[in-house]
Amino acid sequence: MTAATLSGWSLPRRRPSALPGFGPTLGFALAYLSLIVLIPLSVLVWRASGLGIGGLVAVASSPRVRAALETSFYLSLVAAALNAVAGLVVAWVLTRYRFPGRAVLDAMVDLPFALPTAVAGIALAAIYATNGWVGSLVNDLFGIRIAFTPSGIFVALVFIGLPFVVRTVQPVLADLDREVEEASATLGASRLQTVVRVILPAMLPAVLTGFALAFARAVGEYGSVIFIAGNMPFVSEIAPLLIIVQLEEFNYVGATAIAVVMLAISFTSLLAINLVQAWCLRRYGHV
């Protein structure tokens, strides 16, 4: 499908426009998107469909794969949950309070987006190893090892998911009408009642969206996890790593099956986000 053929093919436009360039730009965008994203992804799906449902289940339920999928799934869930709570506190503090260093802290929230995951991975491994800054402390105090155990994976997933919650909640919190809080106060509500009954319910859709985004990212995360995980099969091996292990053994079937299961998980969480937002829109007239 080239730009030339597309510009000649008249799409059923709802609004005719005097502006030029619709055909060529849409044609190019569609062609580019198809070549880079859609066609390669459909090859994955096509390969997986060759396995059949039975084949997929067989691969996914082999003990090692199942252990890895469960590790990825549960740790991502717990990490996203912690991020939902901590991210809400961070967003609240950054939006509502003025204190020295606030602007720097605000900018730093995006560090997990900007820092290459491999860099984050080796840094986290260094800190949380038994001879690291935090790892030695925790080991001395509680006798717990973090790096090279599932706890290490959890730490990395918290790091990678934090900005999603903060950046989803922040604009909603900033846009929250101060008059609504004043109204609550004039009606006799204490500050705590206002926060619990008025502010938090208004934040809930944003927190859920941030949670789902952080979860989806965590399930697929690779770079920041593998250095700190220890990568012990059945204990601290994540699903993305297992894909690479399968590829190195030229087991395309296994890799494809795991990939499809992971895709299904992240699409389900995105679908959940859309459902939450559609529900809010219907009920409250806004997201």
Next chain:
Amino acid sequence: MPSPSSNGDTATRSPARADTETAGATAIAVRGLAKDFAGTRALDGIDLDIRPGELLALLGPSGSGKTTLLRAIAGLEPLSAGTVHFGGEDATALRVQDRKVGFVFQHYALFRHMSVADNIAYGLAVRPRALRPPRAEIRRRVEDLLELVQLPGIGQRFPGQLSGGQRQRVALARALAVEPRVLLLDEPFGALDAQVRKDLRRWLRDIHHRTGHTTVFVTHDQEEAVELADRVAILNRGRLEQVGSPDDVLDRPANAFVAGFVGQAVRLDVTVADGVVRAGGIGLGPAPAGATSGPAALFLRSGDVSVVAAGAGTTTGTVTANTRSAASRRLEIRLADDLPQIEAEVPLDRAVARSETVALTIRTGRLFPLVG
């Protein structure tokens, strides 16, 4: 400030008398109230008594401090100086939660994630257990209030599904649910379109008659203020210019600001000398008795200017525009090139051509000497 008003009012108070003595006659007593915002005085020495059951308008241009005064009464703004008493009780140090005021916000501030019923019940539901009415009682109260604001049966809807006028009514019902000592409304009709505004105005007056709440509302619309309120308090640059009945502020403006702000007047800078009012060298007419000589501001409404038979007037002017309204003709008249145009109304049967010179008599009653 206390001024005898035309409607036979006897409850005139002197600020000199102590707060406690006047307690019985005032719902809200504001004394010496001042408020600074980052170095500028938003409110300056406000003394205001609001009587039980009255409907008082706080009227002023934007930035005059009227909303700040309302919020200070509610306890939403910290004061720089002064006191606020509710029915004799010093409320200055009371938190907003404890003041028992019903506040209706300009943009309604409804809780969007709560149903209409939950919005109205909110003030009751957040009370400590011992003071909270039983569930059934709350439900009954909500239904009564929905009835009162003429929105029966919409309790399960959400604010996002209501029109602006409906939201305004729900906001009022929510404020009334806590049985407030006073009802405070910030620009209650500001966000509505003209027709809804008019309906709601009538409706608010009606509700006020039925419930008898002491009510203070902020507006920048003088028509709204004089139509709705028992008394109007006019603010300018953080100071009270005049408090009085609609008749007072329209007919007996206390100063040049009030005369210019209410009644759609044209301001002419004039001089008074030898018993004659002159503008730009043109004699307009005889000065009212007792007018001091010197520069002054004259405020003319269309009713102050009459078109009379040629030769009979005190001055003349040139008609520059002639527009129709339903019952009369409105003329725009130029007295001289460097003077603002004035307006006059003539009966429909009086034909006036554009650029015709007409004889005028001008009432010079609203004349305020300019000091300094």
Next chain:
Amino acid sequence: MSDVSRATFRSPLQESLAVRWLLILVAVAFLALVVLLPLAAVFSEALRKGPEAALAAFDDEATWSAVTLTLTVAAITVPANLVFGVAAAWAIAKFEFPGKSLLITLIDLPFSVSPVVSGLVFVLVFGSHGLLGPLLSAWNIKIIFALPGIVLATTFVTLPFIARELIPLMQEQGTAEEEAALTLGASGLKAFLTVTLPNIRWALLYGVLLCNARAMGEFGAVAVVSGHIRGLTNTMPLHVEILYNEYNFVGAFAVAALLALLALVTLGAKSLLEWRYGDALAGKSRH
């Protein structure tokens, strides 16, 4: 009395001082532990044996070829995604057509795909056991374990960045200004260059910044397609991994520090853009 009222007045929208400082403390501690500490660790580990040891990592052919490869990949990927982003945003924001929201969803798709899966799909297409593998080896074309594969995987992962900055902004701006330019006699291209481009330049720069940071830092997707051939297909993040796995920690962290500096510069420039031109970036009013 008024003095008393001033002393005791607490805004109805404020938490008590103790609560405020507690929340600030929690947020700062959390951000320090999760975000700032890893950043500090990168530099501290790099300088563990002094600056000379850190600089020695750059006195190495393999390191420089990794830097060169990373720059090459970004130099191809970012402009390609820039052209795509502008074309897609023009078609989507300036015209109405059926399937528009589906297209927007598809553009965001790479964000919800695990980086490892993003690499995997290209192995499935171009790998030796892949769909086109036999064909490519017959023509002696190398894509996987070579530069084209790395570029493709990086392009896949970074494709949405620029488009998603531009689409909401250009939708907000509408078509009135371009139509005005046309009525005044400008050609379509002229209208784009003189009216549209100045309106979107800061958002464009913002998107390029984020796209570039991710392109240079991508690890998971590139790890799958690169083959880790030292001096040939090693990008900087992959080089960090190799040095780390060879227990050359100072070297690994020295290269990581360079990547961390890139992240910091990106964050600084991003904050500057948000602070200075926040109004010209759609949906960035939160700052």
